[in-house]
Amino acid sequence: AQTVTQSQPEMSVQEAETVTLSCTYDTSENNYYLFWYKQPPSRQMILVIRQEAYKQQNATENRFSVNFQKAAKSFSLKISDSQLGDTAMYFCAFIPYSGAGSYQLTFGKGTKLSVIP
Amino acid sequence: ETGVTQSPTHLIKTRGQQVTLRCSSQSGHNTVSWYQQALGQGPQFIFQYYREEENGRGNFPPRFSGLQFPNYSSELNVNALELDDSALYLCASSLARQGSTEAFFGQGTRLTVV
Numbered sequence: 001a002q003t004v005t006q007s008q009p010e011m012s013v014q015e016a017e018t019v020t021l022s023c024t025y026d027t028s029e030n031n032y033y034l035f036w037y038k039q040p041p042s043r044q045m046i047l048v049i050r051q052e053a054y055k056q057q058n059a060t061e062n063r064f065s066v067n068f069q070k071a072a073k074s075f076s077l078k079i080s081d082s083q084l085g086d087t088a089m090y091f092c093a094f095i096p097y098s099g100a101g102s103y104q105l106t107f108g109k110g111t112k113l114s115v116i117p
Numbered sequence: 118e119t120g121v122t123q124s125p126t127h128l129i130k131t132r133g134q135q136v137t138l139r140c141s142s143q144s145g146h147n148t149v150s151w152y153q154q155a156l157g158q159g160p161q162f163i164f165q166y167y168r169e170e171e172n173g174r175g176n177f178p179p180r181f182s183g184l185q186f187p188n189y190s191s192e193l194n195v196n197a198l199e200l201d202d203s204a205l206y207l208c209a210s211s212l213a214r215q216g217s218t219e220a221f222f223g224q225g226t227r228l229t230v231v
Contacts, residue, residue: 004159033218043205045160045222091159095218103150103211103220104173107159 002027002094006108013082014116020067021077021111023092031097034068035105036077040088048090051075053097079113087115120144121210121223129229130198138193138226140208147212149191150220151183154205166191195228203230 003026013019025034036048051059051068058066063083067076079086092108120143130136142149148167152160162175166185180196189210195202205227209220 035218042224043207043227044224045207045209047219050218093159103148103165103209103218104162104175105150105152105160105220106162107152109157109159 002029002096002106004092004094004106004108006092006111008111009109010112010114012114012116013079015082015084017082018078018080019082019113021079021090021092021113023075023077023108025073025075025092025094027073027094027096029096033095033097034066034075035093035095036064036066036075037091037093037107038086038088039091039110040085045091049077082115084115084117086113088113121208121221123206123208123223123226125226126224127227127229129231132198132200132230134198135194135196136198136228138195138206138208138228140191140193140210140223142189142191142208142210143221145212146210146221147189148210149185149189150209150211151191151193152207152209153177153202154207154225155201156204160207163193198230200230203228 032053034051038046049061063080089110091110093105122141150165151163154160165173169185184192205225207225208223211220
């Protein structure tokens with residue numbers, strides 16, 4: 001079984017500053033994917049960024065980047081130049097690689113991020 | 118917008134009743150999964166349907182059941198509702214293919230059991 005832990009229930013950041021959200025996970029799998037999802041008040045889960053465990057290079061998507069440390073089972077999200085629209089719950093999630101067809105995501109409990117004007 | 122729509126958006130039911138939640142998948146997607154998100158928690162996987170067959174289930178009792186239809190829309194049914202079933206229920210659709218991992222979520226149905 002996999003577990004995902006987010007140790008920061010809430011965080012805040014000034015607009016235009018940088019913030020890092022932490023995530024650790026536990027698994028016996030060697031091949032897997034890690035994700036950060038954003039859930040704004042509209043409730044819809046939106047994929048922010050994805051990391052494939054077999055890739056050593058950290059994923060980046062515009063202002064969002066990750067620090068993936070496979071040996072430490074750590075997967076943090078860095079948001080640069082924070083914007084008011086980044087205010088949301090952020091969930092770290094894990095899925096083992098099983099070929100096509102499995103979308104059983106394991107989520108952490110989330111971090112509530114507030115961007116302050 | 119992801120193209121995944123759920124109905125209704127909100128629902129209030131009495132303990133012991135039965136409820137049906139609906140999900141319309143994104144066009145072209147053949148896989149749907151359902152999650153329960155209790156207040157202040159992350160979503161928990163309930164089950165997944167692929168081509169109308171259940172092909173994965175989380176730690177939920179049999180009173181949680183589902184259907185997937187030929188057009189790939191889906192229903193989540195919960196019998197004998199309990200107070201702890203109060204939660205946001207999320208549906209996610211995907212296209213099952215090698216290397217594909219992205220699930221597109223709907224906006225959820227907020228179920229309150231009183």
